[in-house]
Amino acid sequence: MSIRIDRDKCIGCGRCGIVCPGTLIHTDADGKAYMKYPKDCWGCTSCLKECPAAAIRFYLGADIGGRGSALHTEKQGDILRWIIEHPDGSVTVIPVNQKESNQY
């Protein structure tokens, strides 16, 4: 499990690197973010929720049963849209209203 960053989408704002609780994301010479320590990711998804350019994808490694789908988020007001892209090109979207409590 880890994240990957799409270099073309990254606008170099640095926010992912700031919030990562493990200081795992660094910035390269062009000011773009890159994942320096892929095996040290905790999977908290803080970085993707922070990214204004939807440039970060979160995935499960094969060792924990991952099957190649990737997760990112987009924020629209109070709605956090969790978007899962599958290897066959299909997409699942789960909108979560952040003003609503968990039912469980």
Next chain:
Amino acid sequence: MNTEILRTDILIIGGGTAGCWAAITAAEQSDADILICEKAHIRRSGCLAAGVNALNAYITGGKTPQDYVDYAEQDAAGIVRHDLLLSFSERLNSVTEKLERLGLVILKDKDGNYVSRGWRNIKINGENIKPLLADAVSKFPHVTVRNRVCITDLAVKDNRVCGAFGIGIENGTFYVIRANAVLIASGGAAGLYKPNHPGFSRHKMWYPPFNTGAGYAMGIRHGAEMTTFEMRFIALRCKDTIAPTGTLAQGVGAKQINANGEVYEQKYGLTTSERVYGTVCENIEGRGPCCLRTVGITPEQDDSLLKAYLNMAPSQTLKWIERGKMPSEENVGIEGTEPYIVGGHTASGFWVDAGRAATITGLYAAGDAAGGAPQKYVTGALAEGEIAAESMLRFVQENRPAPLDEAEIAAHQAEVTQFLSGDAGSDTTEALEEAMQTVMDTYAGGIGTHYRYSDASLQTADARIRAIEQRTAKLHADDFQSLMYIYELRERLTVCRAVIAHLRARKETRWHCFAEHTDYPQRDDAQWKCYINSRMENGEIRTFRRELTQGGGRNEHPDRP
């Protein structure tokens, strides 16, 4: 290398749950200078980074703080401090209301009462709980936050704390911090034992892998008294994703079942450790794999679960979606994690008085760092942050700061320089960390031995951990982040030694899995219904017993009025 000297009245090590709350409390009640040093960034650091599922500690209508104390005592088979449990329990509801004022979404019924899950648990949307705390901290001009400053040691002279040392992992700076009072709020310790998935997903663990037991290690090194390190915490979690199971067990009433479909939980008991133990036993006896029985729940429940997990453990939702099997269609596999040391769940940590003062003058501990009071969770950590802040304010009013020893500053600086210079030897930090985790797994009761150990295996563990500790002196760091990794490894090794010493000392099995001694498989109240405490003296960890003090008193710290 730059050196920066900072001065403050109150230094808070770790801007997590307890640390942020302590800063807010102290700032509201005084104009003292408060400095938070946080190794990451307070917006998303520590346990709360991903968000939390519920507030697990709250006193609902008709129940009292004493009920919470009784519950925690029973779950820990008696080894708790009643005074500490009661004082945080009394504040659980007020900190919750304050959290709500800061913006936390809490579910309410039509009469405006919080909706509970059981009698001590309330429903929230906890995804943004950490940003809310960070925003609240930023409102106070007299609170300074230094992000990406990792504290590596305390400065202590004649059992009086005078400050701390740290490294700026982004700016390559060596920090010397002079402080009157210091709060250890650096959380518990993960990464001591080989994790469930030691390969690519090695950090897919329950407890944050970035909480490395720094605070414990600093306290141990300077001779602070510690308690109950033998009561390790092992979480029962969803297989692979290590996501919480409470949401399934309490939320949709899913029972633990074995491969034959039999509900086995009643057979072993329902305390936190017994739930793990039952699962381990079923597996050993060939009735695994074990699951939570979710098949048959409704599609609406599926939908709520997908969302609830996104708010705290998104991997689990991703897994369900990726597999194309919802919990209503396939039971959720469960497993025990590797052991952690975490004073907010079990009772390990600093031995503190009612005001959360440690046995080193001027030093305080709160949250997962503080011992004696299990089942704290988020709200208990906040309550302890509050109590510690109030005590520290009294302390700084009554005491002048103690001077920091120049020789000690020079020694710490020389150590940093030495790790950064020199050549890389044959050992790497990563290799030694792996070696440590393997030793702990094999000889000190990790997943590999079903959490079991013996006198003989612990003796081996101790010898091997010491040998690894020796080798850390020759490690090399290319930059300040690798330097932080060296310090983290050393912290973990110190904590490992304390864990081993405590496991050796408690010659009984009081909590299955948490402390499963194969030479002494029975619980022995006559001899062991006591605290096991420890103190490092001349480089050796000496363990000793303290009598349990039974209820009623407001302060059960035997050495302090």
